[in-house]
Structure formats: structure tokens, C-alpha cells
Amino acid sequence: MQKTISMPNVNLPQSEQRSSALKPIGLGLLIAAAYFIAIPLVFGANGYLLNVFTTMAAVSFISFGVWLTFAIGRINLAQAGFALIGAYVTAILVSRLGVSFWICLPLSGAVAALLGGLIGWPVLRLKGVYFAMITLCITEACRLTALSFPALTRGAQGIVDLPLPGELSLFGLTIIPAFEKGARLPFFYLAGTLMLLGLGFMWLLDTSRVGAVFRSLRQNEDLASSLGINVAKYRVVAFMVSCFYAGVGGAFFATLQQNVYPTTFQVLDSVYFMVYCFVGGLEFVIGPLVGALVMMSSFELLHEFQRYQTVIFSGLMILCILLMPNGILSVVKRSGKPEEATNA
Amino acid sequence: MTQVMLNALVVGTTYALIALGITIIFSIMKVVNFAHGQLYMIGGFVVYYFNVVFGLPFWFGLVMSFLIVGLLGVAMELFLFRPVMLRVKREEVTMLLAMGTAVFLESLALIVFGEKQRGVPPIATGIVELFGARLPTGRIVVIVVAAMLIAALMAFIGYTKTGRALRAMAQDREATALQGVNLKWLSAMGFGLGTGLAGLSGGLLVAIFAVHTGAGTAISIKAFLMIMIGGAGVLSGAILGGFVLGFLESVGYALLPGSLTFLIIFLIVICFLIVRPNGIMGKPWG
Numbered sequence: 001m002q003k004t005i006s007m008p009n010v011n012l013p014q015s016e017q018r019s020s021a022l023k024p025i026g027l028g029l030l031i032a033a034a035y036f037i038a039i040p041l042v043f044g045a046n047g048y049l050l051n052v053f054t055t056m057a058a059v060s061f062i063s064f065g066v067w068l069t070f071a072i073g074r075i076n077l078a079q080a081g082f083a084l085i086g087a088y089v090t091a092i093l094v095s096r097l098g099v100s101f102w103i104c105l106p107l108s109g110a111v112a113a114l115l116g117g118l119i120g121w122p123v124l125r126l127k128g129v130y131f132a133m134i135t136l137c138i139t140e141a142c143r144l145t146a147l148s149f150p151a152l153t154r155g156a157q158g159i160v161d162l163p164l165p166g167e168l169s170l171f172g173l174t175i176i177p178a179f180e181k182g183a184r185l186p187f188f189y190l191a192g193t194l195m196l197l198g199l200g201f202m203w204l205l206d207t208s209r210v211g212a213v214f215r216s217l218r219q220n221e222d223l224a225s226s227l228g229i230n231v232a233k234y235r236v237v238a239f240m241v242s243c244f245y246a247g248v249g250g251a252f253f254a255t256l257q258q259n260v261y262p263t264t265f266q267v268l269d270s271v272y273f274m275v276y277c278f279v280g281g282l283e284f285v286i287g288p289l290v291g292a293l294v295m296m297s298s299f300e301l302l303h304e305f306q307r308y309q310t311v312i313f314s315g316l317m318i319l320c321i322l323l324m325p326n327g328i329l330s331v332v333k334r335s336g337k338p339e340e341a342t343n344a
Numbered sequence: 345m346t347q348v349m350l351n352a353l354v355v356g357t358t359y360a361l362i363a364l365g366i367t368i369i370f371s372i373m374k375v376v377n378f379a380h381g382q383l384y385m386i387g388g389f390v391v392y393y394f395n396v397v398f399g400l401p402f403w404f405g406l407v408m409s410f411l412i413v414g415l416l417g418v419a420m421e422l423f424l425f426r427p428v429m430l431r432v433k434r435e436e437v438t439m440l441l442a443m444g445t446a447v448f449l450e451s452l453a454l455i456v457f458g459e460k461q462r463g464v465p466p467i468a469t470g471i472v473e474l475f476g477a478r479l480p481t482g483r484i485v486v487i488v489v490a491a492m493l494i495a496a497l498m499a500f501i502g503y504t505k506t507g508r509a510l511r512a513m514a515q516d517r518e519a520t521a522l523q524g525v526n527l528k529w530l531s532a533m534g535f536g537l538g539t540g541l542a543g544l545s546g547g548l549l550v551a552i553f554a555v556h557t558g559a560g561t562a563i564s565i566k567a568f569l570m571i572m573i574g575g576a577g578v579l580s581g582a583i584l585g586g587f588v589l590g591f592l593e594s595v596g597y598a599l600l601p602g603s604l605t606f607l608i609i610f611l612i613v614i615c616f617l618i619v620r621p622n623g624i625m626g627k628p629w630g
Contacts, residue, residue, distance in 0.1 A: 075436050122618040129376045129576065132439060133568040134617060140565055141610040147603040267561055271443045278440050310451035317444045318424065325432040 024203055027286070028196070035192045040185065050184045056296045057191035058252050061198045063276045063288035065245030068202065070282050071211070072238045073218030074124065078135035079246045079273045080265035081142035082112040086247030087254035087264055088146060091159040094255075101165035102176070105251050112247025113240040120239035124232070139270050146262035158261035165255060187256050194252065195289070198245060203285045205241075214238055279320055281327025290328060346477040348598045349591075354483045356590030357490035358549050362563065363570040363582035364497060365541030371514040371577040372534040375425060375438045379446035380542050381563030386453060387413045387543030388555030392462040402467050406547045413543025414536040420445060421535035426528075446560065453557045463554035486548055493544065494583065501579065510534050514577070569613055575623030584624055 035057070043049040062083055069076035086108035093099040093107070123134055146153045153159070165186075168176040179186045205211050213234050216224040225231045254260040272295075273288075279295055280287030298316060302309045324331050362384060369377045377383075387409040394405030428441055470481045501507035509530055512520040521527050546555065546563075566589060571577075574585025592612070596605030617623075 070436075075439065119614075123614065126617060126621050129370075129439070130572065130617070130621065132436075133376065133572055134614065136568060137565065137610050137613065141607055144603045144607040144610070148601075148607055267565070268447070271447070274440060275444070278437065282434065307455060311448065311455060314444055314448035314451055318441065318448060321428060321437060321441050321444060322424065325428050325437050326434075 047184050050188050054188045054191045056292050057195040060289040060292035061195045062249035063273045064198045064202050065242035066273045067277045067288045068238055069242045071214045072235050075132040076135050077270040078138040080270035081139035082243040082246035083250030084142045084265040086112045086250030087260045090251035090254050091260045102168045108251035109244040109248035113244040116243025117240045120236050124235045139267050143262045160259040162258045206285050281329035284329045346475045348594050350477050350479050352591040352594035356587035357487050358545050359590050360583040360586030361490055361545040362567050363586045365538040366567045367582040369538035378442040380567050381560035382446045382449040383413050383539045383542040384546035384563045385560045387546030388550040389457050391547035391550050395464045409543040409547030410540045414540025417539025418532045418536035421532045450560050461554040461556045467551045575625040578625040581625030
């Protein structure tokens with residue numbers, strides 16, 4: 001029954017989509033090669049730069065989640081809040097109960113997704129600015145929760161001195177050796193793996209039927225529900241996937257920094273995750289990655305300006321929006337070939 | 345309890361002023377001004393500089409806070425929001441632009457004004473007893489001034505020609521333009537009026553609470569709470585939202601430890617929005 005429904009926007013480029021499937025896969029391999037081979041070869045000796053790339057990969061991983069909520073037509077500013085939840089789940093489990101990091105990582109995502117589902121079910125009824133404002137409040141509420149229950153979260157002192165990830169072994173076979181103190185490469189590879197898995201899953205989701213359903217939610221929820229789509233179910237699923245990304249990313253950052261404070265993820269981080277999606281371009285799965293790459297490397301390049309760094313950075317951000325209101329990739333696309341019938 | 349109610353009144357009137365500013369901008373431009381708290385903070389610093397650094401009267405500083413922050417708003421509308429709104433495919437971009445402006449203003453303020461908390465000398469001395477509760481005279485002055493400003497603003501929007509044009513533009517831009525109203529001038533002025541109110545409330549509250557460069561985000565979040573409670577885009581809703589938040593906050597601070605108050609307020613607002621997604625007074629927006 002459901003299979004016979006043809007969405008207004010997928011019936012057009014059906015054949016085109018299949019033939020061009022090679023291009024995204026090629027692009028993915030190119031990114032993987034650049035990240036796993038080229039960067040360690042060129043910058044391998046520079047620990048600081050490796051850290052920057054690690055952060056960039058993990059941040060774009062979290063931003064993929066924001067991108068997905070954009071795909072269903074919601075402006076999600078709760079991402080930092082759910083990242084904080086993920087970070088605390090890992091920190092508490094690792095430090096109090098001694099659970100292995102490799103179990104905590106997916107578990108943090110699952111907890112964040114579960115909470116996201118619970119909160120998202122009622123909150124997703126709101127649209128537009130209301131949703132943006134309420135999700136901003138959720139981020140702030142997460143910070144206050146961490147502050148208000150010191151018995152569990154140790155309040156403003158934060159949970160510090162988290163152990164590094166131990167070895168991951170299956171049937172006595174070591175798959176990933178234990179992380180050594182001070183070694184940056186393991187975290188670098190872990191962040192890259194997360195990023196590529198996240199990107200790959202987003203791409204699969206976006207090109208599948210579910211992706212078309214998500215886009216239809218953005219265009220017109222009433223019309224989508226008239227076609228027999230369970231709107232409430234799909235938007236909660238999209239939000240939960242987004243929260244899963246946030247939770248896993250938060251757990252990664254908690255372990256990378258070996259500590260977590262209520263201010264580890266705050267409203268400004270939510271804004272930045274959104275900025276990365278925008279700067280890259282909302283019509284492209286790879287947008288958050290491009291945005292994070294451009295914005296974070298320009299932030300690092302401005303490092304010399306010391307205390308003027310943030311001013312110049314935000315000034316550039318405003319300039320970026322002024323000159324390219326539809327994202328960097330939209331400019332690249334326009335110069336490459338004439339404007340296609342986009343889904344927007 | 346009377347004491348708590350009086351505190352709620354002090355906070356409520358100034359909050360209403362903040363909420364009115366953000367509502368004016370939202371209703372005429374359909375932009376949520378995420379930089380509102382930062383403009384509030386700048387208003388506070390303007391008063392501090394005129395009053396403490398230059399040694400001029402507090403009231404002169406207050407007028408200047410309205411003018412300077414208002415002009416800042418006009419510039420924001422002319423050079424940032426207008427060109428972007430003409431060209432974007434998705435309206436969310438204007439929201440992002442407002443956030444970028446917020447970060448920019450805050451980091452700029454950190455360089456210009458420094459990190460220290462700044463306050464002004466009390467605007468009035470003495471304590472007044474009211475219904476068995478004691479209230480510093482300065483706070484009563486703030487209530488009266490804020491209430492007068494709200495009344496003046498409502499009269500301006502309700503009864504003057506410009507106010508009528510603003511209301512018409514909030515309802516239907518094209519129909520207003522057809523009536524011969526100069527929309528370009530009017531939307532810049534409306535934006536400036538909204539930001540000016542943020543500056544004014546910042547300048548007024550600096551007489552009670554000290555201001556620091558990081559105060560913006562918290563004020564913005566409070567402003568969002570107020571317009572979510574009252575209903576976005578409705579002036580009476582903004583005033584109501586301001587008083588409701590002021591009341592909840594004062595009661596919460598009197599009964600609960602610090603950070604728990606706002607956590608509970610957030611939960612109340614989320615639950616409230618499930619029942620009434622458009623706030624108390626709000627109409628459904630597309």
C-alpha cells in the first residue's frame with residue numbers, strides 16, 4: 001500500500017539518481033583517503049593540528065544530526081543539550097561503574113535518542129520560530145539540570161580525570177588496542193571513522209524512501225499526511241536519529257577531553273552546529289562537513305589575532321551569510337551547471 | 345509574600361519592556377531577534393558610560409541608550425537583514441543572521457567594555473514601606489518609569505499614524521504598501537524601535553542590577569520564554585508574558601535554590617506549550 005505512493009519530488013529524477021550514485025560514493029572514498037592517509041602524512045607530526053582535525057570531524061558528525069532536522073523543516077537548537085546528555089552518560093558510567101568506553105559510546109547515543117523521543121514527541125508539534133526557541137530552552141535546561149543535581153553530575157565542578165578508552169576485544173581477539181596517554185592518532189582515527197559512518201548513513205537515509213518522506217514533511221506536513229504518511233512518527237524518528245548523533249558525539253568529546261562540565265556544550269555550540277549546516281548548504285548531505293571545515297579552519301587561521309579572534313570570526317560569518325545566503329555549495333553548484341529543480 | 349509580589353512587579357514591568365521590543369520586531373519583520381539580549385547589554389553599558397564615566401545625569405544616559413541602540417537596530421535592518429531577506433531561499437537564514445550578530449556584538453562588547461561587572465550609583469535613596477513590605481525607592485522609580493514607557497508605547501502604536509502603519513504592516517505588507525505607506529522607512533524604524541526598547545530596558549535595569557558583557561544570552565532566553573508564554577507577535581501577550589515570567593522567577597527564587605528555578609520554569613513552559621502551542625494570546629502563525 002505504502003509502496004505505491006509516489007512522492008511529488010522523487011518521481012522526477014529517478015533514473016538520474018541511480019546513474020549518479022557512483023559520484024557520491026567516489027566522493028566519500030576521496031574524503032576517506034584525504035582524511036585517513038593524506039592528513040596524517042602531512043600533519044602527522046603536528047599534534048595541535050591533528051587535534052583540530054579530530055575536533056572538526058567530531059563536530060561535523062554532531063552537525064549531521066542538525067542537518068537531518070533541517071531536512072524535516074525544523075530548526076534544531078537542542079543539539080548541544082543532547083550532546084551534553086551523551087557526554088554525562090559516558091562520564092558517569094565510565095567513572096562510577098567502570099563500564100568500557102566502547103559500550104558507553106553507542107549507549108550514550110541510545111540514551112540521548114530515547115530522551116529525544118520523549119521530549120520530541122510533544123515538542124515537535126511546534127513549528128518555525130517556536131520550535132527554534134523551545135529547543136534553545138532545552139539546551140539551557142540541560143545545562144541547568146547538570147548544575148542542579150550535583151549528587152549525580154558533581155555540579156559545576158564537573159566530572160574530571162576520565163580514563164582513556166581501553167582495548168576493544170571480541171572473543172579474545174583485540175580489535176582496537178587501548179589508547180595510550182598523550183597519543184593523538186587513535187582519537188583522530190576514531191573521529192574520522194565516526195564522521196564517515198555518520199555521513200554514509202545520512203546519505204543512505206537521504207536517498208532512500210524515508211529521505212523523500214522527510215523532505216515531504218518540510219514542504220507540507222498536511223499534504224504528506226493526506227498521502228497516508230504518519231507525520232508524527234516520521235518527525236520523531238528524524239529527531240531521535242539527530243539526538244543519537246548528538247549523544248555519540250558528546251560521549252566522544254567527553255572522552256577526548258577526559259572531562260565534562262555543564263558548560264561543555266551550551267547554547268553557543270548549538271548555534272555553531274547550525275551555522276556549519278547553513279554555511280555548507282542545507283540541500284546537500286555533505287553540507288555540515290564542508291561548513292565545519294571552512295568555519296573551523298578559518299577560526300584557527302584567525303588564531304594570531306588573539307582576543308580579536310571571535311569578533312573577526314563572527315564578522316566573517318555575517319559576511320558569509322550576506323554574500324552567500326544559500327550556502328557555499330549552492331554557489332559551487334550554480335557555477336557548475338544551471339540551477340536544477342531543487343527540492344527546496 | 346507581599347515582598348515577593350512586589351519584586352515580581354519590579355521584574356515584570358522591565359521584562360515586559362524587553363518582550364515588547366522583541367515582539368515589535370517579530371511582528372513586522374517575522375524575524376526573531378536573537379541579538380536582543382546583547383542589545384539590552386549594550387543599553388546598560390551606554391548608561392554606565394554616560395553616568396559614571398562621563399559624569400552626566402542618569403536620565404540623559406537613559407535617553408541616549410534608547411537612541412544609540414535604536415540607531416544600531418536601524419543599521420542592522422538596513423545593512424544586514426534587508427539585503428539577506430531579499431535573496432534567501434529559506435527564512436531560517438535571517439534567524440542565523442541574528443545569531444551571528446549576537447555573537448559579533450557580544451565579542452565586540454567584550455573588547456570594548458571589558459569583563460568587569462558595571463553598575464551605576466543608586467538613582468534614588470531611601471526605602472518605602474508598601475503593604476507591609478519594604479522596597480528601595482530606586483526600584484519604585486524603575487517600576488513607574490517602565491510602566492509609563494509601556495503606556496506611552498501602547499499609545500504610540502494604538503493612536504498615532506505611524507503606529508497604525510506599523511500595525512498594518514504587521515498584518516499585510518503588500519496591502520500596506522498599496523495604501524501609500526513607505527515600507528522601507530517604516531520597517532527600519534520599527535526595527536529601530538524594537539532594539540531601542542531593548543537598550544532602554546537595559547539602561548533602566550542597570551540602576552538595579554549591574555550589567556556585564558556576558559548577560560546577553562540569558563536575557564535573550566528570558567525574552568523567548570516571555571513571548572512563548574504570551575504569544576509571539578501580540579503586544580498584549582508580550583506584556584502578559586513579561587509579568588508571568590517575572591512572577592514565576594520571583595516566587596522561584598524565594599522558595600528554591602538558584603539554578604533549579606529556571607529548570608522548573610523551562611519545564612512549565614514546555615508543558616504549557618503542549619497545551620497551547622501559540623501562547624496565551626497568540627494566533628497561529630504559518
